[in-house]
Amino acid sequence: MKFESFIALRYLFARRQQSFISVISIISVLGVALGVASLIVVLAVMNGFTEDLRDKILGVNAHVITMSAAGNISGYAELTKEIEGVSGVTGVTPFIYSELMASSSQGVKGVILRGVQPKSADKVLTIRKYMIDGGFPELERKGLPGIIIGNELAKRLGVGIGRRINLLSPSGKKTSQGFVPRVRNFRVVGIYKTGMWEYDSSLAFVTLNSARELLGWNDSKVTGIEVSVSDVNNADKVAKKITEKLGGYPFYSRSWMDMNANLFAALKLEKTAMGVILTLIVLVGSFSIITTLVMLVMEKTRDIAVLMSMGATKKQIRRIFMLQGTIIGVVGTALGFALGLGVGELLKKYQFVELPKGVYSMDKLPIIHDWTDLVIIGVSAMVLCFLATLYPAKQAAKLEPADALRYE
Structure with a gap:
């Protein structure tokens, strides 16, 4: 020493x-x-x-969202293939986004509707980790169209698995009797709980076809395309690559970091x-x-x-x-x-x-x-x-x- x-x-x-x-x-x-x-x-x-x-x-949102300045995307199949070819992309799925009204015999609540492709969405979104009952595959069951809702929304409407709720779309149609909103019945096939009140109380999932029918859209139109990436911390770089691959305007991509920056x-x-x-x-x-x-x-x-x-x-x-x-x-x-x-x-x-x-x-x-x-x-x-x-x-x-x- x-x-x-x-x-x-x-x-x-x-x-x-x-x-x-x-x-x-x-x-x-x-x-x-x-x-x-x-x-x-x-x-x-x-x-x-x-x-x-x-x-x-990220359980209910994708890592990157690609949208169009026109408000919606038509012919999304070709865009999906192009995005799949971008390095770092692990999954792609189209989606429809809209705000409407949900009602049951016990209550009424404004909700955010997400139309999804069950098979591809299950690979992009990880909400299956938070499912209490049911899942995306249940949306394609025959019979009444299925819907997945959060546990807080289920409590508000007083519904459970197998119960019916009504969705009222603001995009109705004119008739001789005036403006008539579109109303469709759905069967609850899944309930999730993320622990975030904003999602659990207002977000609902249906299939793309059900969303189009409710909103009156044609078969080739979607709101945007959701993308999952291999490294969530590099989502902003992948978003930039996707925008460049699609040629820029009118298309643009935003990462989860941009959308939740604050x-x-x-x-x-x-x-x-x-x-x-x-x-x-x-x-x-x-x-x-x-x-x-x-x-x-x-x-x-x-x-x-x-x-x-x-x-x-x-x-x-x-x-x-x-x-x-x-x-x-x-x-x-x-x-x-x-x-x-x-x-x-x-x-x-x-x-x-x-x-x-x-x-x-x-x-x-x-x-x-x-x-x-x-x-x-x-x-x-x-x-x-x-x-x-x-x-x-x-x-x-x-x-x-x-x-x-x-x-x-």
Whole structure:
């Protein structure tokens, strides 16, 4: 063991008359550890919340949507083939979008209607993960046209699987008796629950043919084309490629990031704000390191003078106290990582923290550790602890042996 390391450890864990210094050292270590652990747990929760929200949004929406400035697309079969040839695309399905009224014997509710191709939509959308009962294949059953609705909408209308609801389209037709809206009966063949009230209370799925019949559209017209990609984080790049492949105007493509930019920007800002706030805890811990070292310098003035009289250089004295602060930082950071990761695993396994139902889009705290965040936390904690050692170490190295020993 080097001379500086031996002295640093001896001073840091002093006994007998200097036991107070050891207590302060332990408090400094705990301060750093609690700050690091808090950062790890909170950022893991924020990552989990963002990931869960993203998965639920992508459960009912595609990664990329291609539409036309004309408002709808005719002859979509050729466009579908062209989009399938774009690198990064894993699935393509046409869709129809409209807003109309749903009613039953127990209620009325405005809904967003999505006409889909059950086979291709099941490959593009992942809403099957949130199905309570039924699924896209049930939409093509013979008999009365099928419809899939959210659990909140089902409660509002007082319907369940097999029950009938009426859809009223605003695009009706003129008759001798005036304007008559189109009304069609549908049978509930599926109910889903994403946990997001906006979707569960207002989004309904039917087949393309049922949607066209209700809206009075011809067989070749759709609102747009939904696309799934291999990497959701590169959806914006794939959207740009699709637009270029289709020749630009009147076609345009938007990724899920563009359509939910404000939401995820707010989540990112909140995560950054929480990170800054909790970093202050680590900063407080680093200030306690300064206190520990300053008191140690005052306590060990005579020892420092003796060491310098025996040949220790100012550089070695400075290094002793810098090593002390660094050791506190290393031990505190290591304990913080152990505590933070341990609490995270307990939350993930036992889910003992429950969230109010109806307030959040999930019932339990989601935990996802991001290695980038962990590296940044570790490096930041060590840097703050190291910077805290500079002033006390400089003051210790400035001591003059003659002045320190004059009154001893």
